[in-house]
Amino acid sequence: xxSLTPRETVAELDKYIVGQSQAKRxxxxxxxxxxxxxxxxxxxxxxxAPKNIIMxxxxxxxxxxIARRLASLAQSPFFKVEASKxxxxxxxxxxxxxxxxDLLEIAINMVKNEEKQRIEGIAEAGVEDKILDLLLxxxxxxxxxxxxxxxxxxxxxxxxxxxxxxPAKGQDQDSTTREKIRKMLREGxxxxxxxxxxxxxxxxxxxxxxxxxxxxxxxQSNLQDAFSKxxxxxxxxxxxxxxEAMEALKQQEMERLIDMxxxxxxxxxxxxxxxxxxxxxxxxxxxxxxxxxxGPDVSREGVQRDLLPIVEGTTVTTKHGLIKTDxxxxxxxxxxxxxxxxxxxxELQGRFPLRVELHSLGKDEFVRILTEPENAxxxxxxxxxxxxxxxxxxxxxxxxxxxxIAVEVNERTxxxxxxxLHTVIERVLDVLSFDASxxxxxxxxxxxxxxxxxxxxxxxxxxxxxxxx
Numbered sequence: 001x002x003s004l005t006p007r008e009t010v011a012e013l014d015k016y017i018v019g020q021s022q023a024k025r026x027x028x029x030x031x032x033x034x035x036x037x038x039x040x041x042x043x044x045x046x047x048x049a050p051k052n053i054i055m056x057x058x059x060x061x062x063x064x065x066i067a068r069r070l071a072s073l074a075q076s077p078f079f080k081v082e083a084s085k086x087x088x089x090x091x092x093x094x095x096x097x098x099x100x101x102d103l104l105e106i107a108i109n110m111v112k113n114e115e116k117q118r119i120e121g122i123a124e125a126g127v128e129d130k131i132l133d134l135l136l137x138x139x140x141x142x143x144x145x146x147x148x149x150x151x152x153x154x155x156x157x158x159x160x161x162x163x164x165x166x167p168a169k170g171q172d173q174d175s176t177t178r179e180k181i182r183k184m185l186r187e188g189x190x191x192x193x194x195x196x197x198x199x200x201x202x203x204x205x206x207x208x209x210x211x212x213x214x215x216x217x218x219x220q221s222n223l224q225d226a227f228s229k230x231x232x233x234x235x236x237x238x239x240x241x242x243x244e245a246m247e248a249l250k251q252q253e254m255e256r257l258i259d260m261x262x263x264x265x266x267x268x269x270x271x272x273x274x275x276x277x278x279x280x281x282x283x284x285x286x287x288x289x290x291x292x293x294x295g296p297d298v299s300r301e302g303v304q305r306d307l308l309p310i311v312e313g314t315t316v317t318t319k320h321g322l323i324k325t326d327x328x329x330x331x332x333x334x335x336x337x338x339x340x341x342x343x344x345x346x347e348l349q350g351r352f353p354l355r356v357e358l359h360s361l362g363k364d365e366f367v368r369i370l371t372e373p374e375n376a377x378x379x380x381x382x383x384x385x386x387x388x389x390x391x392x393x394x395x396x397x398x399x400x401x402x403x404x405i406a407v408e409v410n411e412r413t414x415x416x417x418x419x420x421l422h423t424v425i426e427r428v429l430d431v432l433s434f435d436a437s438x439x440x441x442x443x444x445x446x447x448x449x450x451x452x453x454x455x456x457x458x459x460x461x462x463x464x465x466x467x468x469x
Contacts, residue, residue, distance in 0.1 A: 003035030004028075009073055016069055016375060017062045018368045023356045026053055027070060030329060030354075034076065034274050037327070049326065052311065052351055054282065055333040056341060057358025060417020063333040067278040070331075076274035077107035077267075083332070084284040086303050096306045100316040100323050103275050107267040108320070115263060116254045123253040127246050128182065134195050136181050190242045199248055201234045264320055275328040279307075283334030286343040304345045311351040361417055366403035369418050370394075370425075377425055385432070389441035392432075397448035402428065405455055428454050 004012070009028035010021075017024070030053060037048045055063050064080075071078045079102050086096045184190060240248060285303045310316070313326035332352055334341075341349065361369070370378050378394050385392040406420040426433075428451050432444060 003032055003075060004073060006032050012073055013066065013069055016373045017065050018372060019361065019365050020057075020062050020066070020358050023055055023057075023062070023066060023358050026055075026354060026356045027066060027331065030331070031070070031074060031276075034276075034329060038273065046326075049313075050329040051354050052330040053332070053354045053356060054341065054352040055331070055356045055358060056336055057333075058337070058360055058415050058417060059335045060415075060419040061358045061361055062418070063335075063358060064280055067280065067331070067333070070276070070278070074276055076276060077103050077110060077271050078276045078278070079103040079106055080278040080280060082281045082284075083279050083303070083307075084281045086285070086306070096303065096310055097316045099277055100271075100310065100325060100328075101318045103277060103328070104267060104271045104318055104320060104323060107271045107275065108263060111263045111267045111270065112258060115258050119254055119257045120250070123250050123257060124246075126253050127249040128185065130249055131185065131195070131242065131246055132178060132182060134197070135185070135190065135193075136178055185242070193242050194239050195242065195245050196237055196239050197245055197249070198235045198237050200252055201236050268321055268323065271328070272324050273327055277328060277330050279330060279332040281334060282332040282344075283336040283339050286334070286336070286339040286341075301345060304348050308345075308347055308351065311348070360415065363400070363403045363407045366406050366418065366421060367399055369421060370399050370403065377421060381425060381429060385436060385444070388436040388439070390432070390436055390439060391441075391443040392446070393443065394446045395448065398446045398451050401448040401451040405451070405459055409459065424455070427458065430454070 006025065006028035009031055010024045013024045013028070030051065033051070037045060040048060055066070057063055067080045071080065079099060081099050081102070085094050086099075238248075285300045285307075287300045287304075310325050311330050313324070316323045316325060330352070341355070370376055378399065382392045382394075402421070402424050406424050409424075410416065410420050428446065431454075
């Protein structure tokens with residue numbers, strides 16, 4: 001699969017994230033290097049290790065947003081997880097190896113969806129013939145397309161509406177009538193008709209939940225898989241309208257046509273060769289105590305030690321087979337407010353050779369965040385008010401005033417970056433949002449004066465702004 005070039009990746013990230021050009025460049029190059037390595041001939045290809053990245057910057061500057069957008073651009077298995085979820089082996093919590101299992105499940109779903117798209121046309125053709133068998137049952141003794149099950153078979157279909165067209169006599173007439181009904185079906189003339197059909201129920205099994213230490217959590221899914229093989233799938237008769245019946249049959253047919261052995265093989269290959277794991281909140285497992293961890297730092301250093309073999313390359317056992325992590329790319333990020341990157345154990349620091357610093361955002365960046373991205377806050381609130389018939393308009397002065405207030409509150413209280421804009425704009429539009437449904441259609445202009453009128457009292461009272469903004 002052709003990967004995006006670094007310039008194309010940065011251009012896509014620019015649509016949603018303001019600034020932080022160095023971080024965007026680093027992840028764009030890392031993504032492209034995944035594709036480049038696949039083009040290198042063996043055995044050199046196996047020797048090229050991914051250059052893991054650690055992004056450092058205060059909260060609210062775009063670290064997690066970069067991860068969210070990368071997931072849609074990666075074109076490969078991508079899994080984002082918070083490092084704070086994991087605990088050292090021996091404690092109750094998640095084992096670090098579980099992120100490799102989760103990455104494999106994402107790869108399986110990705111390959112499965114691609115296979116479904118590939119065979120969708122075949123499945124639709126088969127489903128259409130099955131629905132035609134419902135609307136025009138074949139004459140006794142004849143073998144129509146896709147009608148290889150008898151009226152009492154396990155996959156039989158029961159006609160509910162009794163006003164179906166009566167089949168004409170003779171093979172040619174049957175074929176002509178069938179094609180007429182096929183045309184009417186495609187034109188939607190039977191959409192209001194209900195049919196009763198037999199569908200496979202989801203795999204039913206006893207609910208098994210195991211509370212245990214980390215490292216044993218995979219036992220729950222293994223037990224459920226075992227029970228699913230013991231208890232056979234049941235079928236259930238359901239009454240559905242024709243469009244719903246066709247969709248249900250299509251999903252069932254695609255599940256039947258998919259070669260799961262082929263899917264598993266491709267998913268394991270993609271996980272090992274192109275998988276990407278985004279470790280958020282890596283600073284939360286950095287121990288601030290010198291000479292070992294204790295008290296609130298319990299198990300933090302242990303999590304780092306457990307991460308080491310995963311990041312540098314090891315083999316993880318999953319229920320679908322063994323996964324080698326040698327070529328999985330790891331991108332870590334953390335605010336490092338109360339700790340610093342050097343608080344990580346030296347071995348783990350060495351596994352993240354590329355460090356990127358994300359800078360705090362100022363007034364100019366806040367103005368751009370409010371207006372430029374495709375999902376800009378101004379665009380979101382304008383669209384929300386349009387649903388009530390209100391034409392909401394923000395003046396340039398109002399946008400600059402909201403940005404100025406957000407920066408001021410960040411400096412005086414806690415620095416939470418662009419997240420402060422959500423709070424500010426909610427307070428500005430609080431009265432309008434409450435009364436919008438009673439105002440009727442009108443144009444509402446938000447000016448700099450209106451912004452100050454709504455926020456000045458709160459901003460001036462530092463104790464109040466600490467709780468409200």
